[in-house]
Amino acid sequence: MKFVDEFRNAQLGRALAGEILAELEPGRHYKVMEVCGGHTHSIYKYGIDDLLPDNVELVHGPGCPVCVIPMGRVDDGIAVARNDGVIFTCFGDMLRVPGSEYTLLDAKAQGADVRMVYSPLDALRIARENPGREVVFFAIGFETTAPSTALTLKRAKAEHITNFSCVCNHVTIVPPLRALLESPDLRLDGFIGPGHVCTVVGARPFEFIPLDYGRPVVISGFEPLDILQSILMILRQLSAGRCEVENQYTRVVPREGNLRALQVMSEVFELRPHFEWRGLGFISQSALRLSDAYRDFDAEERFEVPGVRVADPKACQCGEVLKGVIKPWECKVFGTACTPEHAIGTCMVSPEGACAAYYNFGRFVREREVV
Amino acid sequence: MSDPAGGSCAAGTGHCITCGDEGIAMRLVELRSAAALCVDEEGEVHSVAIDLLDDVSPGTTVLVHAGVAIGVTQ
Numbered sequence: 002m003k004f005v006d007e008f009r010n011a012q013l014g015r016a017l018a019g020e021i022l023a024e025l026e027p028g029r030h031y032k033v034m035e036v037c038g039g040h041t042h043s044i045y046k047y048g049i050d051d052l053l054p055d056n057v058e059l060v061h062g063p064g065c066p067v068c069v070i071p072m073g074r075v076d077d078g079i080a081v082a083r084n085d086g087v088i089f090t091c092f093g094d095m096l097r098v099p100g101s102e103y104t105l106l107d108a109k110a111q112g113a114d115v116r117m118v119y120s121p122l123d124a125l126r127i128a129r130e131n132p133g134r135e136v137v138f139f140a141i142g143f144e145t146t147a148p149s150t151a152l153t154l155k156r157a158k159a160e161h162i163t164n165f166s167c168v169c170n171h172v173t174i175v176p177p178l179r180a181l182l183e184s185p186d187l188r189l190d191g192f193i194g195p196g197h198v199c200t201v202v203g204a205r206p207f208e209f210i211p212l213d214y215g216r217p218v219v220i221s222g223f224e225p226l227d228i229l230q231s232i233l234m235i236l237r238q239l240s241a242g243r244c245e246v247e248n249q250y251t252r253v254v255p256r257e258g259n260l261r262a263l264q265v266m267s268e269v270f271e272l273r274p275h276f277e278w279r280g281l282g283f284i285s286q287s288a289l290r291l292s293d294a295y296r297d298f299d300a301e302e303r304f305e306v307p308g309v310r311v312a313d314p315k316a317c318q319c320g321e322v323l324k325g326v327i328k329p330w331e332c333k334v335f336g337t338a339c340t341p342e343h344a345i346g347t348c349m350v351s352p353e354g355a356c357a358a359y360y361n362f363g364r365f366v367r368e369r370e371v372v
Numbered sequence: 373m374s375d376p377a378g379g380s381c382a383a384g385t386g387h388c389i390t391c392g393d394e395g396i397a398m399r400l401v402e403l404r405s406a407a408a409l410c411v412d413e414e415g416e417v418h419s420v421a422i423d424l425l426d427d428v429s430p431g432t433t434v435l436v437h438a439g440v441a442i443g444v445t446q
Contacts, residue, residue, distance in 0.1 A: 149440040
């Protein structure tokens with residue numbers, strides 16, 4: 002398919018790897034963070050890390066929305082799902098995310114009407130088809146996904162659908178990046194920027210990274226050649242002493258983003274004062290809730306939720322993985338007690354999670370052999 | 373056509389396009405009133421909301437996330 006096949010050419014990939022090698026300063030170790038879980042997935046799916054020299058290290062960032070959902074929010078969702086007459090809808094990966102005692106899949110097995118949807122628009126369709134039932138959508142995701150929830154709520158309001166509501170867990174990518182950059186645990190040389198978030202928000206929100214923290218950012222596509230080229234662009238900035246936001250993904254990302262999507266989001270959402278991120282703690286103004294004009298669609302207003310903060314299991318090191326402090330295979334329970342089939346931590350649940358990406362593409366075998 | 377309500381979120385790619393930061397390039401083949409029919413890399417037809425885009429027409433490649441087109445590929 003056009004825009005896909007040409008970005009998976011193995012010969013061009015090897016040529017880019019050669020250019021990356023030529024750009025390296027001898028003796029220097031480079032740490033580059035891929036912010037987004039989609040990039041993590043592509044890196045291990047296509048073996049991009051195998052093409053890189055040993056002194057170019059890719060660090061996985063916090064950009065998987067399933068992985069950053071704290072257990073307390075899952076408990077809130079389960080509490081809503083257990084109300085009589087509720088049809089609870091969510092994306093597939095959320096079903097297996099552990100709460101303090103159960104997952105949404107467990108709640109479904111115990112009798113709750115929990116259904117997987119591909120789009121919030123499908124949840125709205127279910128509400129139209131079931132006027133006698135309350136239909137709730139468990140909304141997660143960064144700025145890539147928030148527009149689809151906003152559009153759905155606009156349609157619900159326009160159609161006067163009153164049996165539809167959302168548990169809003171949408172988060173924004175810039176505050177956790179700032180928190181990471183302030184962290185003393187982590188030294189990074191540059192960032193592979195989240196291409197599809199930028200399709201919506203544009204490049205401008207990331208300019209604080211070079212301006213305030215002196216690190217280059219290259220907004221990247223998700224095909225293997227996109228990612229290799231982005232790494233090369235970061236290295237070239239470092240070699241030349243430049244530090245700016247560059248856009249490798251120009252075929253999709255306009256500099257100003259999608260203005261219509263941003264307008265719909267600003268109408269439907271407002272910033273929460275603070276929100277808890279798994280592994281990162283509470284971060285100010287890092288998440289969205291429904292605006293006053295859409296408060297009637299807020300499931301947390303419509304149903305009682307526990308709203309209790311739940312500590313992560315002691316054995317789980319998702320926090321360190323999300324901050325890039327440790328590699329997935331360095332977690333004590335990786336691949337043993339914690340597997341995609343029986344996940345303890347959220348990073349093992351979503352295919353976009355760093356642990357699942359390592360596990361599913363067999364990387365843990367090689368890493369363990371090296372140890 | 374896909375069955376989003378009952379189908380997989382993996383869309384044949386082995387990963388969840390509604391999570392992370394994923395988007396799927398699809399070719400728009402037909403405009404309808406509230407949505408457009410789009411074809412993905414595998415040839416599967418999807419109904420996609422195009423409310424968030426200006427000036428799209430059959431032949432345009434759009435970037436689809438969670439059933440909604442969020443960008444145009446140029």
